[in-house]
Amino acid sequence: MGISTSPPPKGGRRPRGALEREILACLAEADDSLTPAQVLASLDQELAYTTIMTTLSRLHEKGVLRREPAGRAYAYSLADDPEGVRSIAVAQRMRRLLETGADRAGVLAHFVADLRPEDEQLLADLLAESRPASARDDDQRRSTHRGPG
Amino acid sequence: MWSLMWLPLAVNLVLAATGPTLARALHPRVGVRLLPGAMLVVASGTGVVLASLGFLALAQIPAVAAMGNWSPIALRATQLGPVPVEVTAGVAMLLLLASALRQTLHAGRLLVRADATCRRCGAHTHGLVVVEDDVPDAYALPTLPRHIPGHPPGGINGRIVVSTAMLRALSADERRVVLAHEAAHLAGHHHLYVQLAELAAAANPLLRPTARAVRLSIEREADEAAAAEVGDRRLAARALARAALAKAETSKQRRVARVALAATDGFVAQRATALLSPAPRPRRLLAAGLVLLAAVTLMGTAAAANRTDDSLDAAERPVTATALAALPALAG
Numbered sequence: 001m002g003i004s005t006s007p008p009p010k011g012g013r014r015p016r017g018a019l020e021r022e023i024l025a026c027l028a029e030a031d032d033s034l035t036p037a038q039v040l041a042s043l044d045q046e047l048a049y050t051t052i053m054t055t056l057s058r059l060h061e062k063g064v065l066r067r068e069p070a071g072r073a074y075a076y077s078l079a080d081d082p083e084g085v086r087s088i089a090v091a092q093r094m095r096r097l098l099e100t101g102a103d104r105a106g107v108l109a110h111f112v113a114d115l116r117p118e119d120e121q122l123l124a125d126l127l128a129e130s131r132p133a134s135a136r137d138d139d140q141r142r143s144t145h146r147g148p149g
Numbered sequence: 150m151w152s153l154m155w156l157p158l159a160v161n162l163v164l165a166a167t168g169p170t171l172a173r174a175l176h177p178r179v180g181v182r183l184l185p186g187a188m189l190v191v192a193s194g195t196g197v198v199l200a201s202l203g204f205l206a207l208a209q210i211p212a213v214a215a216m217g218n219w220s221p222i223a224l225r226a227t228q229l230g231p232v233p234v235e236v237t238a239g240v241a242m243l244l245l246l247a248s249a250l251r252q253t254l255h256a257g258r259l260l261v262r263a264d265a266t267c268r269r270c271g272a273h274t275h276g277l278v279v280v281e282d283d284v285p286d287a288y289a290l291p292t293l294p295r296h297i298p299g300h301p302p303g304g305i306n307g308r309i310v311v312s313t314a315m316l317r318a319l320s321a322d323e324r325r326v327v328l329a330h331e332a333a334h335l336a337g338h339h340h341l342y343v344q345l346a347e348l349a350a351a352a353n354p355l356l357r358p359t360a361r362a363v364r365l366s367i368e369r370e371a372d373e374a375a376a377a378e379v380g381d382r383r384l385a386a387r388a389l390a391r392a393a394l395a396k397a398e399t400s401k402q403r404r405v406a407r408v409a410l411a412a413t414d415g416f417v418a419q420r421a422t423a424l425l426s427p428a429p430r431p432r433r434l435l436a437a438g439l440v441l442l443a444a445v446t447l448m449g450t451a452a453a454a455n456r457t458d459d460s461l462d463a464a465e466r467p468v469t470a471t472a473l474a475a476l477p478a479l480a481g
């Protein structure tokens with residue numbers, strides 16, 4: 001797919017599967033099962049409720065998620081599938097590979113490698129000065145989110 | 150003109166010196182694809198030149214000269230330098246070739262293992278795998294190229310592996326950046342370009358810094374793709390910074406000695422700075438210059454091969470009466 005010259009609106013056009021992955025990541029991170037409304041709030045993007053609901057439903061049909069009734073909606077969580085999102089096989093195999101340092105050829109590119117000491121301050125400053133007020137509220141909301149259901 | 154045969158060696162030195170700068174200057178999307186190609190052309194060109202030097206020295210050994218029916222005296226006349234130098238060139242070429250083969254085997258093994266691991270994950274997770282781990286980490290697991298209808302499942306060429314610690318450390322927006330970044334690696338087949346660059350560097354250690362710069366370009370391209378998808382380069386920079394600091398914090402808590410850690414590549418700071426700077430512009434002249442360098446190297450490589458051919462032809466001994474007499478026996 002082509003790379004657009006102007007950035008798309010926030011929450012806009014995604015490559016195939018991107019929304020599914022975001023939702024799955026959201027559910028993986030949550031301690032509890034989530035309703036579509038909770039997923040929508042968690043993702044905090046300009047997405048339609050129906051989009052979230054439909055995607056969750058489709059993922060449930062594929063067996064990736066399980067659900068239980070929660071009021072008028074369903075609450076979704078990751079299914080207990082050893083070959084699903086929380087794949088133990090992957091975890092074990094890749095841990096062995098990474099720990100033994102066998103990936104000298106660098107087949108796997110990690111999102112971040114370890115930091116040099118001089119870079120830590122630079123990045124800390126970057127975070128401090130580029131946080132808009134909404135992001136600070138975000139952090140507060142996240143830390144209080146771990147309440148009952 | 151056989152003096153062109155020195156071009157690959159000259160370009161080798163030029164590329165070795167300017168590679169990292171080129172990688173930074175070129176638009177990441179262009180650098181990722183052009184540089185590994187240029188590196189391979191230069192590395193193999195140098196290999197051919199070294200091989201031709203070495204072979205002409207090797208062919209003067211009586212046993213070898215007899216096999217090829219060349220006159221050692223005639224070959225010595227075509228020598229470009231003292232025999233020890235030519236022999237060194239030949240030996241160097243063999244060592245570099247061995248290094249390249251070793252690299253190919255090693256990388257190939259890992260790519261096969263990555264592919265096998267991918268196939269063990271469900272086809273319906275759209276490529277996401279979450280592993281339970283205290284260390285924040287995320288990476289893309291590539292599959293090998295396939296031509297099966299209906300593949301790749303979920304439209305993705307591999308798996309995106311994220312640790313639970315990484316998910317916990319980031320906000321939903323920042324998670325989106327990480328997922329988009331890794332998806333960009335898979336969509337762009339970046340692992341192939343990295344391995345091509347590493348192969349060239351294995352065959353030509355002078356290109357090691359350039360290979361490293363290619364890795365940075367690959368991260369830059371994925372960063373820019375992620376930033377474009379979320380529509381916010383500052384957000385992408387924040388995600389990067391937060392992830393890196395979370396990882397550093399975990400390492401400190403575990404009191405892992407710095408020397409035991411995986412490569413500390415210094416990329417994160419450069420990437421964050423780049424995301425906070427204006428978007429990269431295409432540098433067409435620079436790209437054209439690199440293509441020109443590669444073309445010039447190919448010319449030189451051809452010249453070296455031709456020269457070897459010509460030298461061997463010129464040194465060929467005329468067919469002797471003894472050989473002619475032996476022919477019917479051979480035909481029988």
